[in-house]
Amino acid sequence: xxxxxxxxxxxxxxxxxxxxxxxxxxxxxxxxxxxxxxxxxxxxxxxxxxxxxxxxxxxxxxxxxxxxxxxxxxxxxxxxxxxxxxxxxxxxxxxxxxxxxxxxxxxxxxxxxxxxxxxxxxxxxxxxxxxxxxxxxxxxxxxxxxxxxxxxxxxxxxxxxxxxxxxxxxxxxxxxxxxxxxxxxxxxxx
Amino acid sequence: xxxxxxxxxxxxxxxxxxxxxxxxxxxxxxxxxxxxxxxxxxxxxxxxxxxxxxxxxxxxxxxxxxxxxxxxxxxxxxxxxxxxxxxxxxxxxxxxxxxxxxxxxxxxxxxxxxxxxxxxxxxxxxxxxxxxxxxxxxxxxxxxxxxxxxxxxxxxxxxxxxxxxxxxxxxxxxxxxxxxxxxxxxxxxxxxxxxxxxxxxxxxxxxxxxxxxxxxxxxxxxxxxxxxxxxxxxxxxxxxxxxxxxxxxxxxxxxxxxxxxxxxxxxxxxxxxxxxxxxxxxxxxxxxx
Numbered sequence: 001x002x003x004x005x006x007x008x009x010x011x012x013x014x015x016x017x018x019x020x021x022x023x024x025x026x027x028x029x030x031x032x033x034x035x036x037x038x039x040x041x042x043x044x045x046x047x048x049x050x051x052x053x054x055x056x057x058x059x060x061x062x063x064x065x066x067x068x069x070x071x072x073x074x075x076x077x078x079x080x081x082x083x084x085x086x087x088x089x090x091x092x093x094x095x096x097x098x099x100x101x102x103x104x105x106x107x108x109x110x111x112x113x114x115x116x117x118x119x120x121x122x123x124x125x126x127x128x129x130x131x132x133x134x135x136x137x138x139x140x141x142x143x144x145x146x147x148x149x150x151x152x153x154x155x156x157x158x159x160x161x162x163x164x165x166x167x168x169x170x171x172x173x174x175x176x177x178x179x180x181x182x183x184x185x186x187x188x189x190x
Numbered sequence: 191x192x193x194x195x196x197x198x199x200x201x202x203x204x205x206x207x208x209x210x211x212x213x214x215x216x217x218x219x220x221x222x223x224x225x226x227x228x229x230x231x232x233x234x235x236x237x238x239x240x241x242x243x244x245x246x247x248x249x250x251x252x253x254x255x256x257x258x259x260x261x262x263x264x265x266x267x268x269x270x271x272x273x274x275x276x277x278x279x280x281x282x283x284x285x286x287x288x289x290x291x292x293x294x295x296x297x298x299x300x301x302x303x304x305x306x307x308x309x310x311x312x313x314x315x316x317x318x319x320x321x322x323x324x325x326x327x328x329x330x331x332x333x334x335x336x337x338x339x340x341x342x343x344x345x346x347x348x349x350x351x352x353x354x355x356x357x358x359x360x361x362x363x364x365x366x367x368x369x370x371x372x373x374x375x376x377x378x379x380x381x382x383x384x385x386x387x388x389x390x391x392x393x394x395x396x397x398x399x400x401x402x403x404x405x406x407x408x409x410x411x412x413x414x415x416x417x418x419x420x421x422x423x424x425x426x427x428x429x430x431x432x433x434x435x436x437x438x439x440x441x442x443x444x445x446x447x448x449x450x451x452x453x454x455x456x457x458x459x460x461x462x463x464x465x466x467x468x469x470x471x472x473x474x475x476x477x478x479x
Binding site for chain 2: 022027054060071072074075079112
């Protein structure tokens with residue numbers, strides 16, 4: 001039980017180290033992947049908007065510690081993205097195989113745009129520059145692809161085993177996040 | 191019974207995430223406000239410096255372990271162009287040797303001139319040689335991480351150069367690491383000088399891997415492709431004078447425009463930096479011993 005709770009921080013830590021030490025050096029057209037955005041989006045899809053927002057805030061603060069952009073901006077962006085993704089995913093009725101990576105791609109690309117827009121609104125118009133286009137494309141595509149292997153990892157991290165995700169929108173789905181980490185809810189109503 | 195007990199649960203689960211969202215958004219905005227007002231910057235910079243120092247050894251170890259992997263992908267992707275590049279580079283070396291001899295004469299002259307104006311010349315400043323340990327940790331800033339910090343005498347505001355040209359300036363420093371904002375970052379602006387009259391202009395970053403654009407060049411100003419622009423180093427400028435920034439890549443005038451559209455290609459290949467020298471000079475104090 002306690003060990004299960006440590007899985008998510010472990011996944012975040014590994015993703016963070018990969019991002020900082022490896023992905024920051026793999027740049028194409030001035031853009032690099034942002035796998036921590038993907039972590040937040042997958043949490044939101046698996047565990048709902050509340051947990052998505054909390055994990056988004058925490059991951060955002062962690063990122064903010066290591067960058068020189070306005071402190072708290074990543075936290076704000078990822079809080080909104082975590083909540084929005086969780087909410088949107090719950091409203092989805094039919095989960096096709098392609099929908100999850102597509103949604104992860106759209107959510108990640110949206111996070112980049114939201115960040116730049118917020119930064120510009122807060123008085124840095126240079127944030128909306130031409131170089132943003134390859135960044136949006138790169139982050140969206142890479143996260144969409146990585147969402148496929150990422151989803152089972154996230155289910156493991158949240159203590160949900162490797163079974164198929166609960167259909168969103170159902171009564172069980174709606175109350176998934178009502179029980180904290182959702183660990184004890186496994187199998188309820190099935 | 192079952193229905194009546196379910197209803198409150200449902201209301202609670204509907205309102206709870208919204209409340210969580212509200213709290214977290216307010217928390218983020220509070221933190222942002224503190225940052226913008228500079229109220230907690232001392233505390234914040236302390237936390238950031240501490241985080242950077244703690245993470246630095248992990249970063250170095252992991253980057254070192256993954257470097258062969260990264261190199262492999264880079265090499266595999268660009269093998270074809272490497273051969274052609276090699277031949278071209280050999281040619282360039284010959285040409286540059288000749289230019290270098292000529293340049294040393296000019297440098298002596300420039301140095302003498304700068305000394306007369308009581309301005310520090312970049313070539314005479316003390317330097318700290320550093321390793322570049324990582325690129326930017328984020329898409330939203332164009333920076334590099336260096337392996338030395340305040341312990342080596344590096345301070346915020348010091349310019350960073352590599353071989354022939356300007357790289358950027360230090361924007362954050364901890365005991366063992368420092369962060370350099372590259373000239374290509376959209377928030378970077380460098381005062382530059384060019385031509386025989388020393389015309390002044392402003393070179394602004396356009397994002398990673400892109401050329402700089404040069405503002406404030408009057409239409410009709412004669413500009414040759416390949417012309418060199420150097421830091422102007424006026425009063426209160428962010429850089430000392432005379433550091434080469436880049437070469438003019440293109441220049442054109444749109445009808446009705448009040449300035450020329452000039453793009454500047456940085457001298458330094460900012461994507462493949464391995465070593466960078468930090469000049470001991472700050473905008474406030476000038477040369478630092």
